[in-house]
Amino acid sequence: MEAKMKVPTKKPxxxxxxxxxxxxxxxxxxxxxxxxxxPSDPDPNPIIHNFPDALEHRxxxxxxxxxxxxxxxxxxxxxxxxxxxxxxxxxxEVLDLLAKELRRVQTAHGAGSxxxxxxxxxxxxxxxxxxxxxxxxxxxxxxxxxxxxxTYSAGAAEVILxxxxxxxxxxxxxxxxxxxIAEHSEVVWAFGGxxxxxxxxxxxxxxxxLERGAIQRAAARGCRFFGISPQRSDMPDEACSEWxxxxxxSDTALMLGLAHTLMTEGLHDRAFIASHxxxxxxxxxxxxxxxxxxxxxxxxxxxxxxxxxxxxxxLARGTAGKRVLITVAHSLQRAEHGEQPVWMALVLAAMLGxxxxxxxxxxxxxxxxxxxxxxxxxVPVGALNQGQNAIKDFIxxxxxxxxxxxxxxxxxxxxxxxxxxxxxxxxxxxGNPFHHHQDLMRLAEAFRRLDTFIVHEIAWTGTARHADIVxxxxxxxxxxxxxxxxxxxxxxxxxxxxxxxxxxxxxYDIFCDLSRRLGTYEDFSDGRDAMGWLxxxxxxxxxxxADKGLDAPSFEEFWETGELRLPQAADDxxxxxxxxxxxxxxxxxxxxxxxxxxxxxxxxxxxDDCPGHPAWIPPKRPPSPEHPLWLVANQPASRLHSQxxxxxxxxxxxxxxxxxxxxxxxxxSERGIIDGSLVRVFNDRGAFLAVARVxxxxxxxxxxxxxxxxxxxxxxxxxxxxxxxxxxxIVTFDAGTSRLGQGTTGQLCVVQVxxxxxxxxxxxxxxxxx
Ligand SMILES: Nc1nc2c(c(=O)[nH]1)N[C@H]1C(S)=C(S)[C@@H](COP(=O)(O)OP(=O)(O)OC[C@H]3O[C@@H](n4cnc5c(=O)[nH]c(N)nc54)[C@H](O)[C@@H]3O)O[C@H]1N2
Ligand SMILES: Nc1nc2c(c(=O)[nH]1)N[C@H]1C(S)=C(S)[C@@H](COP(=O)(O)OP(=O)(O)OC[C@H]3O[C@@H](n4cnc5c(=O)[nH]c(N)nc54)[C@H](O)[C@@H]3O)O[C@H]1N2
Ligand SMILES: [Mo]
Numbered sequence: 037m038e039a040k041m042k043v044p045t046k047k048p049x050x051x052x053x054x055x056x057x058x059x060x061x062x063x064x065x066x067x068x069x070x071x072x073x074x075p076s077d078p079d080p081n082p083i084i085h086n087f088p089d090a091l092e093h094r095x096x097x098x099x100x101x102x103x104x105x106x107x108x109x110x111x112x113x114x115x116x117x118x119x120x121x122x123x124x125x126x127x128x129e130v131l132d133l134l135a136k137e138l139r140r141v142q143t144a145h146g147a148g149s150x151x152x153x154x155x156x157x158x159x160x161x162x163x164x165x166x167x168x169x170x171x172x173x174x175x176x177x178x179x180x181x182x183x184x185x186x187t188y189s190a191g192a193a194e195v196i197l198x199x200x201x202x203x204x205x206x207x208x209x210x211x212x213x214x215x216x217i218a219e220h221s222e223v224v225w226a227f228g229g230x231x232x233x234x235x236x237x238x239x240x241x242x243x244x245x246l247e248r249g250a251i252q253r254a255a256a257r258g259c260r261f262f263g264i265s266p267q268r269s270d271m272p273d274e275a276c277s278e279w280x281x282x283x284x285x286s287d288t289a290l291m292l293g294l295a296h297t298l299m300t301e302g303l304h305d306r307a308f309i310a311s312h313x314x315x316x317x318x319x320x321x322x323x324x325x326x327x328x329x330x331x332x333x334x335x336x337x338x339x340x341x342x343x344x345x346x347x348x349x350x351l352a353r354g355t356a357g358k359r360v361l362i363t364v365a366h367s368l369q370r371a372e373h374g375e376q377p378v379w380m381a382l383v384l385a386a387m388l389g390x391x392x393x394x395x396x397x398x399x400x401x402x403x404x405x406x407x408x409x410x411x412x413x414x415v416p417v418g419a420l421n422q423g424q425n426a427i428k429d430f431i432x433x434x435x436x437x438x439x440x441x442x443x444x445x446x447x448x449x450x451x452x453x454x455x456x457x458x459x460x461x462x463x464x465x466x467g468n469p470f471h472h473h474q475d476l477m478r479l480a481e482a483f484r485r486l487d488t489f490i491v492h493e494i495a496w497t498g499t500a501r502h503a504d505i506v507x508x509x510x511x512x513x514x515x516x517x518x519x520x521x522x523x524x525x526x527x528x529x530x531x532x533x534x535x536x537x538x539x540x541x542x543x544y545d546i547f548c549d550l551s552r553r554l555g556t557y558e559d560f561s562d563g564r565d566a567m568g569w570l571x572x573x574x575x576x577x578x579x580x581x582a583d584k585g586l587d588a589p590s591f592e593e594f595w596e597t598g599e600l601r602l603p604q605a606a607d608d609x610x611x612x613x614x615x616x617x618x619x620x621x622x623x624x625x626x627x628x629x630x631x632x633x634x635x636x637x638x639x640x641x642x643x644d645d646c647p648g649h650p651a652w653i654p655p656k657r658p659p660s661p662e663h664p665l666w667l668v669a670n671q672p673a674s675r676l677h678s679q680x681x682x683x684x685x686x687x688x689x690x691x692x693x694x695x696x697x698x699x700x701x702x703x704x705s706e707r708g709i710i711d712g713s714l715v716r717v718f719n720d721r722g723a724f725l726a727v728a729r730v731x732x733x734x735x736x737x738x739x740x741x742x743x744x745x746x747x748x749x750x751x752x753x754x755x756x757x758x759x760x761x762x763x764x765x766i767v768t769f770d771a772g773t774s775r776l777g778q779g780t781t782g783q784l785c786v787v788q789v790x791x792x793x794x795x796x797x798x799x800x801x802x803x804x805x806x
Pocket of ligand 2: 188189190227228229231233234235236237264265266267270282283284285286287365366367368371403404405668669670671672673674675676677783784
């Protein structure tokens with residue numbers, strides 16, 4: 037949806053920041069909120085148009101609420117959680133109750149029984165970052181909490197990359213840049229595409245959306261982009277790309293077929309492999325089939341990935357003499373064996389010998405977030421110090437349901453054996469597990485085992501509905517903050533534009549009042565109010581600017597001006613450039629100091645689902661006669677995850693208030709589905725309803741729906757759990773990528789689709805639950 041153009045207001049607009057972009061906001065003469073793109077942004081993100089009618093939306097939480105069953109019967113496992121009534125309360129009453137419950141759990145079970153992982157993106161401001169707030173609170177008030185490590189975004193990559201090349205931020209944030217692509221790349225193999233919808237988002241905010249322009253410049257220079265994906269739409273029109281339509285989850289096979297062709301045609305760089313890589317011979321044995329009798333030829337690969345043998349051979353030959361970049365979207369590793377395409381793409385890039393060359397080599401995650409492929413600021417941007425956590429227990433983030441369902445159970449992870457703690461209380465602020473987690477009915481079961489579940493939310497998300505205590509908090513635009521990211525040159529004074537909705541309070545103020553009750557206020561607040569903290573967080577940036585002899589405005593000047601331009605480092609190619617030119621002087625942070633084509637460390641773990649070199653491992657849950665289609669559950673274009681799903685821009689992407697499910701004409705016609713049909717997508721775990729869109733430009737074994745529609749749960753005629761709004765996580769599978777990474781596998785699962793012939797149930801996802 038394009039911006040609703042209103043007559044310009046006479047009142048000044050002020051800059052503000054969201055993960056989806058820096059924008060201008062202010063009150064219109066009639067009191068409504070106006071938002072405008074930031075004037076310096078060449079390609080603004082239309083998601084800003086979710087703000088105006090979100091502020092006062094009925095889905096906002098307006099008052100503290102406590103679940104009736106919890107209030108009447110006290111803490112404890114409860115099957116009513118998620119189905120119960122809520123009772124409104126006053127702040128003083130609810131904080132008294134909550135402080136008492138925190139003390140009880142701490143005394144009876146210890147801080148090690150509190151889960152404070154609280155995964156989620158919350159808002160862009162660096163001070164009111166809810167996850168940091170809840171961590172600091174639990175550290176100071178009860179001495180710590182069980183935490184989570186890694187992310188839903190890149191759980192597999194974050195674990196495997198350090199074994200084979202280096203930390204993810206060195207590979208994604210300080211490596212090949214968009215400017216290099218514009219100027220130098222001649223061939224780009226984009227596994228999972230380079231979808232601009234994704235690249236226009238970055239935590240902390242982004243003022244300069246430069247990806248579209250860079251892709252346009254590259255294409256105009258003659259760079260050939262290949263979008264390797266089950267959906268053509270993953271490449272922007274500007275790339276003028278060629279589409280390599282691949283079966284989901286089969287990229288490792290395709291990559292092996294490409295590697296085999298490069299090798300047998302002598303197109304691989306033996307010298308680079310010898311000087312910069314470790315463990316080639318063992319991998320070569322696998323590639324050629326010496327170790328298992330199966331040469332990973334283009335023909336072999338074609339049978340698995342659905343790409344023609346000829347096309348694979350041509351793709352490989354097209355690299356001869358060219359500057360080639362291989363990118364891998366995060367999506368490929370949010371699937372079973374997600375470590376493999378991350379590793380195999382690195383091996384392919386190593387075979388082409390261009391790692392560290394401008395515009396060539398390995399651009400892991402390019403195009404999936406606006407952090408990647410950019411220059412970095414030379415001055416730091418501050419953050420809220422989270423304090424010390426005395427509890428050592430942790431889980432890989434996506435193992436939350438396993439942890440709650442199996443206290444005392446064991447988990448293999450990255451060479452470790454972890455024991456699941458016995459969690460009594462979970463405290464969440466700034467995330468929506470009933471958006472982000474898989475197999476939501478299993479998750480609901482897991483949360484029912486708790487004594488107490490506390491959620492701070494701006495709105496009645498699925499998570500808030502499953503809580504015992506729901507505390508209403510302010511959203512951005514209702515409080516002062518600082519927006520900044522290490523990869524963006526604009527720091528923004530995010531001044532409050534609206535008064536809080538209802539009696540909502542800042543997360544910080546809620547934690548201050550709780551800390552007072554627990555006697556830990558001084559530790560939590562350090563004696564600062566919110567403005568005091570903003571000054572404190574600004575100071576390292578100001579100091580670093582002053583140290584460099586640059587213009588270093590005082591906090592007051594910054595706050596008044598509203599923006600501060602930060603200097604950025606030159607594009608030096610980062611760790612990989614240095615390594616390329618002098619591998620002995622600049623070794624990689626891997627055991628061999630080189631690119632690990634084989635990893636003795638990983639081999640030593642003995643995991644059959646992640647062996648010592650990249651390998652094709654068939655999916656454990658492939659399509660079957662009952663569930664013949666792959667469901668791709670990817671990121672939404674019209675919002676960030678589930679945030680402000682009730683906003684106008686997100687709403688404009690729905691049909692009759694439901695999410696759209698895209699499918700190939702073949703899938704549709706076999707089932708009597710036409711454009712606009714209501715469809716039911718289901719498997720053994722559950723079902724969702726959505727509106728069909730028929731589209732030629734996708735793989736005929738795939739249906740796709742974006743994540744982020746708020747859960748709206750009913751039982752269908754057969755008693756199966758069904759989301760009538762279109763939340764795909766009701767059908768996704770809850771298992772780790774492998775014993776190495778234990779990342780989420782939510783991107784892909786298998787389903788069946790049918791026309792929904794019964795009466796269409798109303799969508800009530802935004803109606804408060806009382
Ligand atoms: N099937 C499937 N599932 C997926 C994915 C997938 O590809 N497929 N992708 C995964 C990925 S990559 C990610 S990162 C996750 C995202 O999962 P989340 O980060 O959990 O999703 P968000 O919707 O951003 O949740 C943020 C929540 O914080 C709330 N919030 C905003 N500001 C504030 C604030 O100031 N204070 C408080 N207390 N709350 C606030 C918002 O209302 C929202 O409910 O989803 C994952 N889930
Ligand atoms: N507008 C918007 N942008 C976002 C977000 C958002 O919620 N909204 N979320 C942000 C976050 S937190 C993250 S982590 C990133 C995620 O970035 P990604 O993980 O890259 O994003 P997705 O859209 O989930 O996936 C990209 C594409 O990969 C393709 N794909 C899926 N499975 C396969 C496969 O097996 N093989 C191949 N070759 N392709 C496949 C799908 O067609 C999909 O459209 O996006 C960020 N950007
Ligand atoms: Mo993510």
